[in-house]
Amino acid sequence: MTVNGGSGSDVIWTDAGNDMLYGDSGNDTLHGGAGSDVLYGDNSQNLIVNGSFEDLGSASDNVATGWGISTGDLTGWTRSTPETFEVHNATYGGVSGGDGNYWLDLDASPGNAVVSQTVGGLAAGEKLELSVDMADRSGGASGHAEVYWNGQLVGTLDNNTTTFKTYNFDVTAGTGDGSNTLTFKGIGAADNLGASIDNVKLVHAGADTLDGGAGNDTLYGNAGNDTLTGGGRRSALGQ
Incomplete structure (x- = not known):
């Protein structure tokens, strides 16, 4: 049963x-x-769609490059900055320890990226556990990122190595602006060496x-x- x-x-x-x-x-x-x-x-069901950035959306919108795929359509995610999504091959730039074949760069041409996903079906007050893997090809603050939940800053991703590190945050549905929206914002110099993020998960806690x-x-x-x-x-x- x-x-x-x-x-x-x-x-x-x-x-x-x-x-x-x-x-x-x-x-x-x-x-x-x-x-x-x-x-x-x-139940440990991941509430995030395409948390490892493996689903590249419409093939007609994808441009293959030497480092991965540039696309304007990444399933589950939206962007509020003009650059395309830059989804890199798993080991590009010496990055290691990710999940699957790709990870997302948060510093794409022409600058730092801001990407978001709104999670549906949550009741106000539900406790959630957010996790994300992050690495940094720049070796410094230029490759860091901020994490927002419902418009409120919940933490900074500041790993300075090319090996993915897991960050965990406790969040609550319906707080802040009430939209249940997760946002990652690249910070630092606009030098095409942004934070590498992968394996984004949001589960009930x-x-x-x-x-x-x-x-x-x-x-x-x-x-x-x-x-x-x-x-x-x-x-x-x-x-």
Whole structure:
């Protein structure tokens, strides 16, 4: 049996059988009961579309270059600056550790880029966990970037190496201007050596309680401050 709590703070019990329980958003309590169950505190579904910049949109709008693809149409993302999206090949400029075949440069011709995505289907007050991988080919502040949620600055990406580093931020739906819009803004000199970003994720974060009960269970707390309780043979992953 598969049970998904959906939005809100839920209490879910199952009895015998091998069950799969998803708390989804909210502060949920999941009890697996007997059987070999799999419990997820949050469903960990990424709310960001094309977070690794692999979907290049309309092929007719793409221009292949020696470093990757220049495009005016990047699925899921919009830009408020005149330059095209510059999606670079995974290892271009010595960058390493990204997700997939491409990453996005936040300093495209003719200057720093500002890219955004609005997330639908969120209720005001929902707690979310944002993560993004960032690297810097410039080796300094010229390749840094700022992160905004609903028009409010939530952090700065300031890694000075060509190896991707993961940044995590806690955000809340409906704050600021209420638009539920994520924005990355390149800062520093307009020198075509902007921040390299990749693997953008936004997931629900709840303080969940998971109890596997009897049986050989696997518990995934995922985002948020979770309590996981095992008994016999368990695999517990806080994430």
